[in-house]
Amino acid sequence: MRSICADLLLQRFDLDAAQPRNRQLYACLRAAILDGSLTPMSRLPSSRDLAQELGVSRNTVIHAYDQLLAEGYVHSRVGSGTFVSATAPDRFLNIDGADNRAAADTTTTPLSRRATRLIERAQAAPKQWGAFMPGVPDVTAFPHRQYARILAKLWRTPSPELLTYASGGGRPELRQALAAHLRIARSIRCDPEQILITEGVHQAIDLTVKMLVDPGQSVWVEDPGYWGFRSVLGMEPGIRVVAVPVDAQGLCIPHRPGRPRLIFVTPSHQYPLGSVMSMARRQELIAFARANGAWIVEDDYDSEFRFGGHPIPAMQGMDAATPVIYVGTFSKTLYPGLRMGYMVVPRGLAKAFHTAQADLYREGHALTQLALAQLIADGHYASHIRRMRLLYARRRSFLVGLIEKHLGAEFLHSQDSNAGLHVVLRLPDHVDDVALQQTLAQRGILVRALSRYYVRAKPQRGLLLGYAGVPESHITAAFGELLSVLRASGIGLSQR
Numbered sequence: 498m499r500s501i502c503a504d505l506l507l508q509r510f511d512l513d514a515a516q517p518r519n520r521q522l523y524a525c526l527r528a529a530i531l532d533g534s535l536t537p538m539s540r541l542p543s544s545r546d547l548a549q550e551l552g553v554s555r556n557t558v559i560h561a562y563d564q565l566l567a568e569g570y571v572h573s574r575v576g577s578g579t580f581v582s583a584t585a586p587d588r589f590l591n592i593d594g595a596d597n598r599a600a601a602d603t604t605t606t607p608l609s610r611r612a613t614r615l616i617e618r619a620q621a622a623p624k625q626w627g628a629f630m631p632g633v634p635d636v637t638a639f640p641h642r643q644y645a646r647i648l649a650k651l652w653r654t655p656s657p658e659l660l661t662y663a664s665g666g667g668r669p670e671l672r673q674a675l676a677a678h679l680r681i682a683r684s685i686r687c688d689p690e691q692i693l694i695t696e697g698v699h700q701a702i703d704l705t706v707k708m709l710v711d712p713g714q715s716v717w718v719e720d721p722g723y724w725g726f727r728s729v730l731g732m733e734p735g736i737r738v739v740a741v742p743v744d745a746q747g748l749c750i751p752h753r754p755g756r757p758r759l760i761f762v763t764p765s766h767q768y769p770l771g772s773v774m775s776m777a778r779r780q781e782l783i784a785f786a787r788a789n790g791a792w793i794v795e796d797d798y799d800s801e802f803r804f805g806g807h808p809i810p811a812m813q814g815m816d817a818a819t820p821v822i823y824v825g826t827f828s829k830t831l832y833p834g835l836r837m838g839y840m841v842v843p844r845g846l847a848k849a850f851h852t853a854q855a856d857l858y859r860e861g862h863a864l865t866q867l868a869l870a871q872l873i874a875d876g877h878y879a880s881h882i883r884r885m886r887l888l889y890a891r892r893r894s895f896l897v898g899l900i901e902k903h904l905g906a907e908f909l910h911s912q913d914s915n916a917g918l919h920v921v922l923r924l925p926d927h928v929d930d931v932a933l934q935q936t937l938a939q940r941g942i943l944v945r946a947l948s949r950y951y952v953r954a955k956p957q958r959g960l961l962l963g964y965a966g967v968p969e970s971h972i973t974a975a976f977g978e979l980l981s982v983l984r985a986s987g988i989g990l991s992q993r
Contacts, residue, residue: 667694
């Protein structure tokens with residue numbers, strides 16, 4: 498069997514060329530080292546093996562290696578072999594501008610208008626862990642041992658069906674376990690057949706839009722609201738995205754509403770402000786959706802974490818025939834890297850959604866789904882959520898206490914409902930919260946500017962501070978950095 502290096506050289510090596518083969522081989526190896534195809538410190542095949550693989554004499558390979566060695570492109574170790582040097586000589590000289598020209602050419606490649614808008618407004622942060630990154634749970638508290646034992650048992654004798662493409666909306670074991678959990682935890686009315694396991698909330702949104710919305714139809718989103726909704730919707734041509742303001746009771750139905758096809762809401766914990774949609778507003782929204790042939794997409798992203806008051810049931814379970822598609826995720830309860838979410842669709846849509854999901858996204862992760870089903874069935878998932886509620890409640894209280902002590906209660910947003918994984922630090926209207934976010938990032942403090950969540954409504958200024966993944970000792974130090982930046986900007990001085 499040929500080595501990967503030989504495969505690379507055979508694509509570039511011409512046995513019929515007039516140039517001597519040792520010079521041609523030298524040139525191919527040198528070019529592969531300079532363009533990064535042969536990476537620094539990688540081992541080259543022995544001269545005997547490479548000669549056999551290329552169909553040339555061993556002397557041809559030895560001459561090429563010797564020339565590379567003399568020029569510093571490779572080095573040899575007695576008894577170990579020949580290796581690419583850590584730094585090639587030509588990289589100091591920049592004598593060949595071809596790579597730079599190629600890189601420059603790619604920057605002029607035209608993108609679609611949708612892609613251009615997405616790139617200009619992109620908000621996904623390059624770093625996703627640390628104080629005070631919003632929306633990130635404490636991934637170090639995940640029940641690793643229990644999950645590892647379950648996975649190890651499954652990996653001993655995995656059946657072929659666990660290692661190939663899947664269909665049907667996810668493993669039936671996980672859908673069965675989820676249906677039982679959601680009926681108890683969120684008052685969801687569903688059978689396992691109504692559940693689809695997705696690659697997170699974004700895929701659920703994408704599938705819903707593709708299945709239910711035609712070009713020219715409108716979709717409502719909350720203003721302020723989750724930027725991910727707008728990013729996914731913006732990539733669908735011809736769809737009108739309408740930003741609808743929210744108040745302390747939730748999304749406000751406009752006086753001249755029109756006829757939206759989808760209405761995206763976060764009723765249990767409005768993102769990002771934190772309010773809870775009132776029962777009257779929920780009933781009004783459901784009645785409006787029924788009267789106008791619209792579907793409500795209920796994003797229940799972190800409702801498991803409520804630290805005061807009574808649990809709030811999901812809109813989906815308010816009666817037997819609500820026009821609601823329920824979306825949830827394991828990213829907040831377990832860890833984001835799991836990339837697993839779920840959706841509950843009405844019975845009449847379930848078969849079509851299952852078929853479309855398998856055809857569009859080629860389902861997989863069957864073994865991971867089976868392990869997660871076992872984690873839920875064994876009670877580890879519910880126990881983990883209970884532990885995290887206590888932990889996050891303590892951290893939230895600690896951060897709120899620091900804000901009240903050093904800045905004042907007026908810096909806490911009035912719509913906060915004592916839930917979720919972040920608090921909103923209110924700032925005066927004249928403050929540039931985006932600039933503050935950038936300044937804090939330079940000092941290793943990760944926050945999100947509140948004003949960036951607004952589309953058309955007058956933006957409020959503030960910072961989203963995530964506390965779930967930050968121990969109290971780190972909260973103190975990180976808040977000290979935050980406070981020094983605020984004070985340097987003149988914020989909080991007059992109040993204290």
